[in-house]
Amino acid sequence: MIKPVAYFKPGSLKEAVEALQTENAWPLAGGTDLLVNMRNGVEHPDLLVDIKGLEELNVFEVDGKIIIGGNINLNFIIDDARLRKVCPVLGQSALTVATYQLRNRATLVGNICNASPAADMAPALYVMEAEVVVSGPQGERHVPINEFITGVKKTSLKKGEVVLRVEIPNPKVGKTAFLKKQRYRGHDLATVNVAGIANPDTGTLRVCIGACAVTPVLLKGTDELYKSIKDVDELADKVSELALQSISPIDDVRSSAEYRRDMTAVYVKRLVRTICS
Amino acid sequence: MIVEDKSKLRYVSKDIPRKDGVEKVTGSAVYVADMVLPGMLYAKVVKSPYAYARIKSINTSEAEKIPGVRAVITGKELNYKVGLYVVDKDILAKDFARYQGEPVAAVAADSELIAEMACEKIKVEYEELEPVMDPREALKPDAPLVHPDLGNYSYMKGVFQPRPKTNIPHVQKIRHGDIEKGFKEADLVVETSFYNPPVQHVALETHVAITQALPGNKVLIYTSAQSPFTVRSLFSVCFGIPLENIRVKVPYVGGGFGGKAGIHLEPLTYVLSKKAGGRPVKLMMTREEEFNTIPSRQGLYSDFKTGVTKDGKITALEANYYWDAGAYADYGVNVGRAGAYAGAGPYEVPNCKIDSYIVYTNKVFGTAYRGFGHLEVLWGIERNMDIVARKLGMDPVEFRMKNVLRQGAYTITGEKITRSHGHVYDCLDAVAKDIKWSGYKSEEEREKEKKTGKVRGKGVALLHKAPAMPTFTSTAIILKFNENGSVDLMTSLTDYGQGTYTALAQIAAEILKMPIERINVPWDSDTSFTPYDWQTVASKGAFMSGNATIAAAEDALRQIKEIAAQVLKCDVADLVCEDEKVYLIHNPDEYLEYKQIVNGYVYPDGTSIGGPVIGRGRYIAQGLTNLDPETGQGLPALDWTYGAHGAEIEIDIETGEIHVIRLASAFDVGQTLNEGLARGQIIGGVIQGLGSALTEEFKFSKDGKFLNASFVDYKILTAKDLPDSMEQYLIENPQHDGPFGARGVAEHPMISVPSVIGNALYDALGIDYFRLPLTSERIYFGIKSGKKEYHD
Amino acid sequence: MKEYTKELNITVKVNGREYHESVPANMTLLQFLRNKLLLTGTKEGCGIGECGACTVVMNGKTVTSCLVLAAEADGAEIRTIEGEAKGEKLTxxxxxxxxxxxxxxxxxxxxxxxxxxxxxxxxxxxxxxxxxxxxxxxxxxxxxxxxxxxxxxxxxxxxxx
The missing domain is CATH 1.10.150.120 ([2Fe-2S]-binding domain)
Incomplete structure (x- = not known):
């Protein structure tokens, strides 16, 4: 059961930052990870700071750069027609997270703050080169997504800080996709998830793999392969080889490391074929 | 009782909505989970973190100091043993904790939260012991003993035989014909081995009980249980309290599937209530405890050696079953017994030898689960049949057709198949036609298909099951007329979703010749008010209580006619009942309405005769015998229900994912009692079986820790995981002693679903799989191995 | 420094009826509905949002009420199974x-x-x-x-x- 805890719903960012500086205070947004962890006795906050009343976290913009506030839930991301046009990979990823009911609560920012290696929203944000905008006692700072997630359940958030929003500064047109291997069709955590973007005009190919290392793995050197290899099947093979060199999956209750490796190869190939042809 | 003219049936066979529909769709049905009694306390338990450990000490002093804590209890102060067949379990572990998740201490407090926080303050000192996690390891002479005291336990004599100083609470033997002669007659002998992991029932309402120790050595129990009378009798034995002092009430139950048969949380809540001065105590399992503390379906290793002639007749079958009973025998010993006498499948096997070992290990223990051992043994049996057919170069449907039980044949316990039995071959025929079975695809076809990345396969599998129950199992029904002529049907059978109450109301309405709307089946079952029923298990409810309902309705009609005969001045034989009226057969204008009679008939001058009409009906199992302890020969089966599944699947050969395209199922139900409910039960069972086939399994670490005790990593199927299409065939070759010719079909739908998927997998890939579940990972590694047989 | 409270007063509209209640901050919406308002039609099947037995509609959107705090529902409009039928009239x-x-x-x-x-x-x-x-x-x-x-x-x- 959830143990006794204090609750505060600040009306302003200033109040929120102040509250978050108290001993063992946690921000509460969708709560779909935090409340589970509290019920299971994994986390023991003394104070929950409900940030859902903060206007700064309700922002959502798709004109020019994409801005997704900390309170934007995943169903909103799936349903927004403009976002679907500009950056479909976010909705595609979100659709695989948990269940419909949970997505009415779960936020994109919460998904990355939870920093699970299998976070389904992370690979898309990596390939879109998203930035996390953080507010804290020292003001605002922008953190690239791959510097924001630092390890298993670890982020670069400091005491008293709260994530305001995620920004995608350059949602340049490019073909994107997200694919997820799970144990069955019902809601499940990823065995492997992959996201990618390819832009033939700029010669950019970015591929990110989740659930196969302590953090999502953004492949390095994909641009060179993309520029030099014209045959899509050959490209898919080469990117997949690169992927296998870059990941370090483990055996756990969901999958063996070997299956994760082999599925990474399959899914990266499928991804590359989807976005590069 | 057989239906001569089905067109005359008004209620039986029809698709009638369930009696409890409105309560359930409005959320007004009250489950034990929802109940609060005045002064009620909430309990929580402390569980062993080790698979096997000696409990050195338990310090509860910190917990006792917490305000709101009303009782703290440990195993040391409890001198009671509980057990269905082998009395081997303490209410709370004492001296030894035998599985990870076993309760070792408990707290009752003013709130669940206080109870949980108090449990966290209880300090238990353990000495970790080497656990034994595999039943085959547990059989070795030097294996750690899970129950060093097995020789001192009491047990049901004449049926079970625990072996002291071993991990074996029972071995069920079947010896039929001459096994050596059978193998000599064989042209081909095939050996195969299979495995099923333990799995959970996953009823949506977890186990919950509220118990109050009352003055005068009396007890009141509200429990989410399948069998109020069995709870009462086991409780009585455990505490030495007379039956009449114990009242067990069962309201709506949120699913059971066998997991709520027997006795579970009632004894613990009772001792807590007693210690808390008689306040009622409620204990509800969390979902994690439901996996980790409450019993499950046993795992099974099965080995087969099959002898066949060139023309495809089975001459001999030798099978060894090794059941992973976990830490306590519970229903496991009886599951192993049922698995043995059904352990050759629905086939004529003239020479058969089966040894079914029930083996203790340090896992969460096994219990009854829908299918009662049959899904487990038939996983191997039906995969084995395909493999044997193939080695013979024979089509698997043809091979089965040659060997299925037909009238005149004998089962492996010596039971003769009569015209009252169903037809296995009708079921097989129905599903083979449905999936357009035309034989395995060739290796060339497979290779060609593989190039597309997807490959399809088809398969069939058969099944059978009879109730596993004591020879003298009985039940009773009371039909109590209300003053307006309507009827309350009283039963202690529990309807936790099967729809039995509705079926019984249909039967009563049919015989009583009155509208179904006027038959009320009140919830709850209550041992102090509703008549005896052994248990709601074994797919015997509609059969036995249906027969009792017919008897009760006939009894009521006889009483009604006796009064009417006096009033109408005629012989009882001259009276006919129709539309809630009893009338003279030669003059239909002369009649009495039931409501004029059922509370006593009043003459115009005010004098009266008769009185309240109460119909009484009973049924006791007919013709069953105990099995011979050495040969297993005897008559264990009230009614065999036969069935078959046919499936078409598609495999993604790069990932190993299975997509089920079609799943067709056929059962010889004898007579359909309610078509809508029957189809619903079949679809539900098939999908539950598909869970066993594809995703469900307990995972343990090497040192015996349960790794997936939650819905995060134990996956039951969702609405997204259904086959593209399903079909159900209700075949009706009547059971002569069934109600209107009906047989049970509650458990059967999930049996052999894993087998049919396994057989279709072979057709698709040309690879034999031997272990469940058939996860995409397992299938993928089978493909990757390049082998024709994949044993991991 | 501000004092943060473990007990809060909330106003919630459930099936059209307004409730003013004092709740502990650790109470879930599910516990609030079942234990405080005695609306037991909403069930708990797992407590971690995986099974959906506790699904209710909050401000027009379905949520698993085991993963919403009662405090978070302050000012919200909730629909539960008890509010679906209108008297004897089922939906x-x-x-x-x-x-x-x-x-x-x-x-x-x-x-x-x-x-x-x-x-x-x-x-x-x-x-x-x-x-x-x-x-x-x-x-x-x-x-x-x-x-x-x-x-x-x-x-x-x-x-x-």
Missing amino acids: ALQESFIKYHGEQCGFCTPGMIMSAQNLLDRNPKPTREEIVEAISGNLCRCTGYEPIIKAIEAVAEKGNR
């Missing part, structure tokens, strides 16, 4: 569940109906795929889902309510 969906045997043990049924009704409210003519997506967060161990899908499809064909 079209409830009638359809009975007709197509969408319920067996009944424990998942309230949450299932809330998910399905919410779908029909936002999308009166859902496809089978949309139905499946909407109810796949509601686990059912009895029915095999197919009868539930049929019950929802039948309402969609005939028109909601």
Whole structure:
């Protein structure tokens, strides 16, 4: 059961930052990870700071750069027609997270703050080169997504800080996709998830793999392969080889490391074929 | 009782909505989970973190100091043993904790939260012991003993035989014909081995009980249980309290599937209530405890050696079953017994030898689960049949057709198949036609298909099951007329979703010749008010209580006619009942309405005769015998229900994912009692079986820790995981002693679903799989191995 | 420094009726509905948002009430299974569940109906795929889902309510 805890719903960012500086205070947004962890006795906050009343976290913009506030839930991301046009990979990823009911609560920012290696929203944000905008006692700072997630359940958030929003500064047109291997069709955590973007005009190919290392793995050197290899099947093979060199999956209750490796190869190939042809 | 003219049936066979529909769709049905009694306390338990450990000490002093804590209890102060067949379990572990998740201490407090926080303050000192996690390891002479005291336990004599100083609470033997002669007659002998992991029932309402120790050595129990009378009798034995002092009430139950048969949380809540001065105590399992503390379906290793002639007749079958009973025998010993006498499948096997070992290990223990051992043994049996057919170069449907039980044949316990039995071959025929079975695809076809990345396969599998129950199992029904002529049907059978109450109301309405709307089946079952029923298990409810309902309705009609005969001045034989009226057969204008009679008939001058009409009906199992302890020969089966599944699947050969395209199922139900409910039960069972086939399994670490005790990593199927299409065939070759010719079909739908998927997998890939579940990972590694047989 | 409280006063509208209650901050919306308001139609099946038995509609959106704090529901409008039928008059969906045997043990049924009704409210003519997506967060161990899908499809064909 959830143990006794204090609750505060600040009306302003200033109040929120102040509250978050108290001993063992946690921000509460969708709560779909935090409340589970509290019920299971994994986390023991003394104070929950409900940030859902903060206007700064309700922002959502798709004109020019994409801005997704900390309170934007995943169903909103799936349903927004403009976002679907500009950056479909976010909705595609979100659709695989948990269940419909949970997505009415779960936020994109919460998904990355939870920093699970299998976070389904992370690979898309990596390939879109998203930035996390953080507010804290020292003001605002922008953190690239791959510097924001630092390890298993670890982020670069400091005491008293709260994530305001995620920004995608350059949602340049490019073909994107997200694919997820799970144990069955019902809601499940990823065995492997992959996201990618390819832009033939700029010669950019970015591929990110989740659930196969302590953090999502953004492949390095994909641009060179993309520029030099014209045959899509050959490209898919080469990117997949690169992927296998870059990941370090483990055996756990969901999958063996070997299956994760082999599925990474399959899914990266499928991804590359989807976005590069 | 057989239906001569089905067109005359008004209620039986029809698709009638369930009696409890409105309560359930409005959320007004009250489950034990929802109940609060005045002064009620909430309990929580402390569980062993080790698979096997000696409990050195338990310090509860910190917990006792917490305000709101009303009782703290440990195993040391409890001198009671509980057990269905082998009395081997303490209410709370004492001296030894035998599985990870076993309760070792408990707290009752003013709130669940206080109870949980108090449990966290209880300090238990353990000495970790080497656990034994595999039943085959547990059989070795030097294996750690899970129950060093097995020789001192009491047990049901004449049926079970625990072996002291071993991990074996029972071995069920079947010896039929001459096994050596059978193998000599064989042209081909095939050996195969299979495995099923333990799995959970996953009823949506977890186990919950509220118990109050009352003055005068009396007890009141509200429990989410399948069998109020069995709870009462086991409780009585455990505490030495007379039956009449114990009242067990069962309201709506949120699913059971066998997991709520027997006795579970009632004894613990009772001792807590007693210690808390008689306040009622409620204990509800969390979902994690439901996996980790409450019993499950046993795992099974099965080995087969099959002898066949060139023309495809089975001459001999030798099978060894090794059941992973976990830490306590519970229903496991009886599951192993049922698995043995059904352990050759629905086939004529003239020479058969089966040894079914029930083996203790340090896992969460096994219990009854829908299918009662049959899904487990038939996983191997039906995969084995395909493999044997193939080695013979024979089509698997043809091979089965040659060997299925037909009238005149004998089962492996010596039971003769009569015209009252169903037809296995009708079921097989129905599903083979449905999936357009035309034989395995060739290796060339497979290779060609593989190039597309997807490959399809088809398969069939058969099944059978009879109730596993004591020879003298009985039940009773009371039909109590209300003053307006309507009827309350009283039963202690529990309807936790099967729809039995509705079926019984249909039967009563049919015989009583009155509208179904006027038959009320009140919830709850209550041992102090509703008549005896052994248990709601074994797919015997509609059969036995249906027969009792017919008897009760006939009894009521006889009483009604006796009064009417006096009033109408005629012989009882001259009276006919129709539309809630009893009338003279030669003059239909002369009649009495039931409501004029059922509370006593009043003459115009005010004098009266008769009185309240109460119909009484009973049924006791007919013709069953105990099995011979050495040969297993005897008559264990009230009614065999036969069935078959046919499936078409598609495999993604790069990932190993299975997509089920079609799943067709056929059962010889004898007579359909309610078509809508029957189809619903079949679809539900098939999908539950598909869970066993594809995703469900307990995972343990090497040192015996349960790794997936939650819905995060134990996956039951969702609405997204259904086959593209399903079909159900209700075949009706009547059971002569069934109600209107009906047989049970509650458990059967999930049996052999894993087998049919396994057989279709072979057709698709040309690879034999031997272990469940058939996860995409397992299938993928089978493909990757390049082998024709994949044993991991 | 500000003092933060573990007990709060909340105002919640449930099935059209307003409640003012004092709740501990660690109380979930599910516990609030069941234990405080005694609306026990909403069930707990897992406590971690995986099974959907506790599904209610909060401000027009389905949520698993085991993962919402009562405090978070301050000012919200909640719909539970108890608010679906109007007196003796069942909704079209409830009638359809009975007709197509969408319920067996009944424990998942309230949450299932809330998910399905919410779908029909936002999308009166859902496809089978949309139905499946909407109810796949509601686990059912009895029915095999197919009868539930049929019950929802039948309402969609005939028109909601």
